[in-house]
Amino acid sequence: MTETVIDVRDLVCRYGDFEAVRGVSLDVARGELFALLGTNGAGKTTTLETLEGHRKPASGTVRVLGADPIGERVAVRARTGIMLQHSGFAPDLTVIETIRLWGDLSTRDGSAEHALERLDLGHRRDVRVKQLSGGERRRLDLAMATYGDPPVLFLDEPTTGLDPESRKRTWDVVRDLLSGGTTVLLTTHYLEEAESLAHRLAIMHEGRIAVSGSLTDVLARRPASIRFDLPHGVAAGDLPVLSGDVDGAALTAGQVRVDTRELQHDLGAVLDWARNRSLRLSGLRAAHASLDEVFHAVRDGATVNEEVGVR
Numbered sequence: 239m240t241e242t243v244i245d246v247r248d249l250v251c252r253y254g255d256f257e258a259v260r261g262v263s264l265d266v267a268r269g270e271l272f273a274l275l276g277t278n279g280a281g282k283t284t285t286l287e288t289l290e291g292h293r294k295p296a297s298g299t300v301r302v303l304g305a306d307p308i309g310e311r312v313a314v315r316a317r318t319g320i321m322l323q324h325s326g327f328a329p330d331l332t333v334i335e336t337i338r339l340w341g342d343l344s345t346r347d348g349s350a351e352h353a354l355e356r357l358d359l360g361h362r363r364d365v366r367v368k369q370l371s372g373g374e375r376r377r378l379d380l381a382m383a384t385y386g387d388p389p390v391l392f393l394d395e396p397t398t399g400l401d402p403e404s405r406k407r408t409w410d411v412v413r414d415l416l417s418g419g420t421t422v423l424l425t426t427h428y429l430e431e432a433e434s435l436a437h438r439l440a441i442m443h444e445g446r447i448a449v450s451g452s453l454t455d456v457l458a459r460r461p462a463s464i465r466f467d468l469p470h471g472v473a474a475g476d477l478p479v480l481s482g483d484v485d486g487a488a489l490t491a492g493q494v495r496v497d498t499r500e501l502q503h504d505l506g507a508v509l510d511w512a513r514n515r516s517l518r519l520s521g522l523r524a525a526h527a528s529l530d531e532v533f534h535a536v537r538d539g540a541t542v543n544e545e546v547g548v549r
């Protein structure tokens with residue numbers, strides 16, 4: 239049986255009269271990475287802050303390793319690594335002094351050198367924090383969050399501002415931690431980060447989870463597409479009967495664009511049709527919806543309140 243490490247039930251958070259989180263439920267199993275995506279102001283950071291014990295829910299429950307992050311703060315903090323969206327460093331301390339200070343404050347045992355090496359910061363150990371690049375600071379943040387190998391990590395936009403190379407290096411570190419059994423809840427604005435790392439994900443919009451599940455579950459919320467150029471001499475009425483919708487305006491312009499929930503069936507029908515007529519379909523493309531398309535549909539309100547795949 240999979241062990242639930244992070245459990246959020248019907249979470250509501252308010253800032254004064256404003257309801258920033260409006261009934262969010264999610265769970266994350268041991269060794270799993272759950273990515274929380276969403277529009278600006280969707281409530282991702284607020285959700286994360288309640289799990290980190292920084293914010294008291296207006297209602298609902300949050301549990302980390304079975305404990306209440308506020309009521310059992312000391313026990314939970316010792317076992318969670320937190321990477322905030324914005325962190326404050328003492329600018330005149332060196333990198334190694336910063337992480338050692340962190341180690342002294344932490345209730346976890348760990349090695350400052352190991353934490354730095356893991357994030358490829360060993361060669362920067364004697365540099366003052368104020369001299370680090372933005373990307374190096376972000377890596378120092380992650381080194382501090384992962385100091386002493388906590389079993390749970392909360393990462394709030396860990397790769398924002400990193401160049402693609404540094405981002406990929408960070409992903410490798412996160413993958414290593416996952417394979418060692420670490421449980422991760424991550425927020426990000428980079429959809430490819432969620433595609434690359436997440437076992438499951440949710441897209442939040444205006445305080446609610448609009449859609450969640452595995453990547454396959456989430457992509458299945460939007461129709462797949464089939465595209466090809468209308469072959470020369472073929473009339474629109476000659477096209478095969480498909481379960482999906484054919485875009486009439488595109489057809490007038492000589493393009494066949496079909497949005498379908500039955501990709502395999504409709505693609506098979508198109509290929510059979512072309513083979514029987516010895517037609518060559520130029521520009522043929524068939525694809526599931528992308529995460530980007532699902533995200534935009536959520537932002538535009540198309541799939542809000544259609545949760546899928548929540549265990």
Ligand SMILES: Nc1ncnc2c1ncn2[C@@H]1O[C@H](COP(=O)(O)OP(=O)(O)OP(=O)(O)O)[C@@H](O)[C@H]1O
Pocket residue numbers: 253256258276277278279280281282283284285
């Ligand atoms: N301290 C605060 N006081 C009042 N409103 C706040 C406060 N912090 C956040 N909010 C509001 O709550 C909502 C959720 O904010 P939150 O930071 O959780 O969103 P987010 O999904 O993390 O956004 P982003 O992707 O932009 O970081 C937003 O409308 C935000 O303006």
